[in-house]
Amino acid sequence: MTSSAVQYWLMKSEPDTYSIDDLARDRVTAWTGVRNYQARNFMRDQMRVGDWVFFYHSNSTPPGIAGLARVSSAPYADPTQFEKGGDYAEPRATREKPIWVLVDIAFERKFEKLISLDTLRADAALKEMLVLKKGQRLSVQPVEGVHARHLLARVG
DNA sequence: GCCAACGTTGGC
DNA sequence: GCCAACGTTGGC
Numbered sequence: 001m002t003s004s005a006v007q008y009w010l011m012k013s014e015p016d017t018y019s020i021d022d023l024a025r026d027r028v029t030a031w032t033g034v035r036n037y038q039a040r041n042f043m044r045d046q047m048r049v050g051d052w053v054f055f056y057h058s059n060s061t062p063p064g065i066a067g068l069a070r071v072s073s074a075p076y077a078d079p080t081q082f083e084k085g086g087d088y089a090e091p092r093a094t095r096e097k098p099i100w101v102l103v104d105i106a107f108e109r110k111f112e113k114l115i116s117l118d119t120l121r122a123d124a125a126l127k128e129m130l131v132l133k134k135g136q137r138l139s140v141q142p143v144e145g146v147h148a149r150h151l152l153a154r155v156g
Numbered sequence: 157g158c159c160a161a162c163g164t165t166g167g168c
Numbered sequence: 169g170c171c172a173a174c175g176t177t178g179g180c
Binding site: 010035058059060062117139 | 176177178179
């Protein structure tokens with residue numbers, strides 16, 4: 001990245017596991033458990049402290065964007081990859097050469113009303129948003145500025 | 157719980 | 169390098 005322009009992201013979490021309310025309570029959290037290379041690469045190579053993050057509730061009723069956070073750390077090794085026998089253990093990883101990398105995100109706000117997936121789909125201005133594409137299941141994905149600004153104007 | 161879509165693994 | 173089998177994601 002040579003540009004210093006603000007960037008926007010969307011990060012998915014199952015609220016039964018970790019919700020926007022959990023983030024509101026914790027204020028900051030390490031985004032552990034990402035085990036997809038493309039998602040990791042966004043965090044490792046492209047995120048910058050201060051970038052905006054749309055916090056998306058997946059596998060919930062209804063799914064949708066629950067609030068806003070910001071990237072609050074440089075990338076670093078996901079500690080859960082070193083937890084031998086744990087769900088997120090990565091036997092190939094060493095401290096010197098970690099495989100999975102994450103960032104911290106900080107709570108910004110919870111939307112008064114969750115912007116449901118149906119609502120997103122119904123908004124013509126968001127038609128090209130990645131999260132709305134069929135079969136799209138990346139848990140960390142970029143959001144175009146035009147879409148991000150539209151969403152932010154919408155929630156006021 | 158179902159299942160389509162997608163990513164990863166591993167035999168060849 | 170191909171691709172079938174398998175595992176996961178995530179909406180419904």
